[in-house]
Amino acid sequence: MEREHLKLVIVGHVDHGKSTLIGRLFYDTDSLPREKLEEVRQICEALGRELEFAFVMDHLEEERSQGITIDTAQTFFKTAKRDYVIIDAPGHREFTKNMITGASQAEAAILIVDVSEGVQEQTRRHAYILSMLGLKQVIVVLNKMDLVGYSEEVFEKVRGHTLDFLKRIGINPTYVIPISAREGDNVASRSERMPWYTGPTILEALDTFKKTERRDGGPLRFAVQDVYNIEGKRIIVGRVEAGTLRRGDEIVILPTGERTRVKSIEEFMREGVEEAPPGKSTGITLEDKLFVDRGQILCRLEEETPKMVSEVKGSIFWMSSEPLQVGESVIFKCSTQEAPCRVEAIERRIDSSTLEVIEESSSRLENREVGEVTLSFASPVIVEDFNVTPELGRFVIEKEGNISGGGIITRLEG
Amino acid sequence: MDHLDELESRSIYIIREAYRQFKDIAALWSIGKDSTTLVWLIRKAFYGKVPFPVVHIDTSYKFKEIYAFREKWAKEWNLKLIVGRNEEAIKAGMGPERGKLQCCTALKTDALKMTIDKYGFKALLLGIRRDEHGIRAKERYFSPRNREFQWNYKDQPPELWDQYKTKQEGEEHIRVHPLLHWTELDIWNYIKREGIPVVELYFAKGGRRYRSIGCEPCCSPIPSDADTIDKIVEELKTTKISERSGRAQDKERAYMMQKLRALGYM
Amino acid sequence: MITVIAIDALEYTLVEEFNMRNLKQDYYGRTDISEFSEPRTMVLWSSFMTGENREAEILAKGDKEMWNTRIPHEETFFSHFKNPFVLDLPGYNYDLEQHRRERELLKEFFEEKDEERKREVRRKYNENAFAHHRRVKERFFEALEGDYDFVLGYFSVADVIGHLNFGNRSLMKMIYRDLDDIVSRVEGKKIVLSDHGMKAVGAFGDHSDYGFWSTNFRDLGRPRITDFKRIVLQEALGE
Structure with a gap:
């Protein structure tokens, strides 16, 4: 019987503990090759350092990129229920395009936040991207609880802030879990240091998620x-x-x-x-x-059909150093449709790192900004509500041959 | 659909996208398990009528089993086979004993460049997998290369929702990777399910088998008793042993000694 | 007070690739060592401490004797300080025995034919280098607590390990991280400086023909290694 695979992306601000969490997940599920771990342990010892999971992950990564590793189990960690494939999404600002590429393939996401720092620039941007990608199965983990003495008070405070912020962008996380990736608290096993927390561990939480399937019933x-x-x-x-x-x-x-x-x-x-x-x-x-x-x-025939429209409004995340400009012609790609379109208006321009409105009604949208945009078409395109048929409710914008923005349709106009 | 069906459908979609965009396209067939799986998927995508050439870069050092396999299946599958060789370098005696790097450059990279030039290919389908290249999300399904085959991985456009970039001026050709999302284990499971033929070198004989195949002088077998696909799959599931390929480093050593002497170390 | 973290063979491109933020500090770049015929460790550090190109003089000593160079204190810019502390610097006060042992094992490695024994030599070589690195680190951190008006710590681990293992990127990354941590623990004005970098020859490492510098106080452009005498004295003493 073939095991089920669930694709998971872990996102968050740089240094909030992504690599450590990945290392910890692999380690606690016994998915790390022992001898690799031993090798890293020895080098750490030789350097006079403590073993760090981030090192272990670097090591695996490096070996793999050199084509040395023959182990295939490494991109997975396993629970009794299924295999998890981690799709890595770099935390650095410069790698937003890689982050989107990775996250767009995921079925579930972990958003990691350093409890001692709270929500930061990349936390906001990554959360926004998860929301745009329509990921509904999201776990927020508040990491580095060891640094705040496993304090329930601190956890509750940061949890409150984080949820407030996520609500604004339409993300309602399924779980918020206090963890220490470094110490292993609430990752695979329940922490004895946080008896006040009664929710699931990360692994338990993940196992409650469902594989995302395309809609098999309903209109074709x-x-x-x-x-x-x-x-x-x-x-x-x-x-x-x-x-x-x-x-x-x-x-x-x-x-x-x-x-x-x-x-x-x-x-x-x-x-x-x-x-x-x-x-x-x-x-x-x-x-x-x-x-x-x-x-x-x-x-x-006789099923509900999508709309044919000559204008759409969409929420676009722009990711090119060449800005999107009002009045210019770009290519709209949705499913297999490719249609030239004109940028009619950019109604709102938002900084994805602060999620603050920079400008109402703007003439351009710059790299890593989010905009409410109106596009018009010479001949109608076939689109649908993102929440009904995501495949026809999302699109990318191609400018000069490169995919430069991704968005979801917020309003269809005849 | 099960896991393998999903992988297959995604790959077929990408292959069809690539052919739709580029008529001057070819598939690279190293005759290994991955590229043979790729050829299999291409046959499925086009109902058995592969509409573009399949290129084998022949270094002249391949295993004899590889040549035999190539001839047999190219004929069986009615492939437009192009064999690319750097004849000049082969005649001049290029070989791994002159340095593995130089040899690969001349007989593989240069031979591929020549073949691309000769036939004017604008896109190449390759059977690389993401799990060969790290878990980072830097690979793309459509990946542009310049004239020197360089890849600017730091500034690639994103890829999402099965939308892929189109070729631009200044980009010599685009590499398309329909198997990017497969793992080695997926490949074997699929080979088994579909009954895809593979070169017999993959199966253990006398306690050894090849995990990857290429040029005979630079490949060494691993100890293994896996003489069936099932056993290979089992081996891959349980093995946590990693092994550096036992390739000769003599040239590098000699060069290094000479350099260290020049620097006064020895 | 200014601290120099002298790192043998710290490679610019690797610092970039691994994005080692502490090694990079606020300003960083390559040094120009094109005036030297080969990027030789002893030649470069001797030229650094005296502020003049000492290549001819060092080379005249021959390959064996070169390693025993001891430049008198008064010829170095360290003598401008009242109470300087210089740790294990080649050409000045480094541990001759330690470095002789390293070169000996290196030679043994390349001369050994048997693969099994070769591995054993490599293991011994690495272990020896790491043990030395741990000792140097310890003494360096002690010195930072001391009452000195100038501290220079010399770290050879990237060069020594690099020669036999530069192709092992994860090992190199772990070493760079360790060096990065060392820099992060130094307070006040600091300079990170390497004599030359390193480039891969298969699994091994050869010297590259530029060095690395970084500071947390100003941009140095593309300095020569002999410029650092002036830079340090200016920053520390206003000379």
Whole structure:
């Protein structure tokens, strides 16, 4: 029986203890190669230092990047319930783009905050990004409880501040846990030094999370990627973004509105495929010869369809040193759609490190800023509420060939 | 969908995205397990009709089993096979005894450059995995390279929600990594499920097997009794032994001695 | 009061890559040692302490005798201080026996043919260097508590370990972290200075042809190693 994998990202301000926590999770779940640990211990001893988990992680990282390590267990730590794959997300400001790349693949997140420092610049930015990515399974850990004498009072105070701030950006963490990654309190085992805390440890909390699945019931969304001619067959390839595609389904093609029926589901070396689940990259043939092309969305007839709009409002996180400017043309990419659009307005400009409004109604959006933006299209795009079908409710902006911003749609306009 | 289905679907999506953007594309096939899995996925993506060439960079030092495997399956799968060789360097006697680095540069990197130039490829599909390259999130599915194959990993655009960058001027070619999210264990599990053929060197014979295969002089087998995929998977699950490859460092040593003498150390 | 943390073979590009913030301090960069024919440790430190290029004189001693160089106190800029403390600096007062032992093991390593015994020599070599490093660290921190008007600590660990292990990045990173911590524990004006850096030759390390400097008081641009006499005296004594 194959074990379940859950992709986890750990984010937070630099020096708030991310590496130490990762090291601790690996260590306490017995996922670290013993001999590596021994090697690091010896060098630490030779240097006259205490063993630090951050060193162990560096060591593994280095060996791996040199292609020396043959152990595959290392990107995982295991609990009785499942395997966790840690997607690393660098804490430094310069690496925001890497952080987003990592976090966008995660199914759950741990936001780590140094209890003696509280919420800092990167805490705010990373939290904002989690919110933009729509991550709902979030654990906040208040780390370095050992430095504040495991004080319930300090914990409660910082917890209050942190929750207030998270509420503002629409994150409601499932758990807030007092820990010491260095000492191992409340990571894998319950801390005896904090009897006042009665909630779960990190591992217990993680095990309550669910794998995020694409919606398999409800309206079908099949995004067309390309059309291939294979031995006289015209196969429309793409991905089932939501719902389940079935042979014989009566479908409507957006934006043309033409209707037909799914004649077959085509998979290499498989005959008589009846259905394709959400997330599946597959191909289909249609009953009728219709014009089908990349960027179109196939939906089931008589189900609710997404909206076709010529203007959207979105909340964008900008991540390029080239600013986004009102009046310029950029490329809007959503699922397989790529549409030129014009930046009509930037209604609000927010500093992602303080989450303070810099300017209402601005002419530009700079690197690492968040903006409420209005985009207009010459021909309509197919979009949907982010909370219903995230795949059609989120988009990226490409400027000069590079992905420069990511956002979610906040309002659809006809 | 189970774990392997998810991995497969994601890879196929990326392969199709790459082909949609670049018609001048090729896949690099080292004949190892990862790139053979990649070729398998490409066949699936295009219903058995691989629409672009598959490139094998041949150093002339590969295991004979690799050549045999290449010929057999290139034919079976009807691949447009391009064999890239730096004939000049091979004729001039380049080999690992002249220094492993120099040898790799001439017979692999330069041979690849020549092949890219000759056919004008704008994108290459490669079977690298993130777990070979650290857990950091610096790798991308679409990764631009300049003329010197350099990669500016400090300032890459982000990648999210399956949206990938498009090629720019000044970027010589784009490397596409459809297997980035797979682990070594995933690869073996998938090979087993799909029945993908792999070179027999991976399986133990006389208590030894190769964990990775390439040029014969620079590969050494690891002690192992894993002579089936199941046993390999089991070995990978339980092993916590890591081993530096037993490659010869004689050249480097000689050079270092000479330098240390020059600096007065010896 | 000014403290110099002299680190043999501290490599600029590694400090950057590992982002060692204490080693970098507020201002940092490379030193220019292009006036020397080879980046030799003894030549560079001798030139540093005297403020003049001493290459010809040191080389004239020959490879063996070179290591026994002892520059008289009055020829060094240390003599401008009333109560200086200089710890283990080559060409001045370093532990000859310790460094002779290092070179001996290094030679033994390269001459050994048997892989098993080679590993053993490497282990002995590393252990010897680390043990020395621990002792130097201890004495350095003691000195910082003392009543000195100038303290210079010389740390050889990055060079010694680097020659046989520079390709082992995680080991190097741990050493750089340790050096980074050492710098963080020094108060007041400080200079971090290396004679030369290091570049990888496979698993080994060769000297690179620039050094590293950093300060917490001003930008030095691209100084030569002989400029530090003037810089230190100016900053410490206003000379």
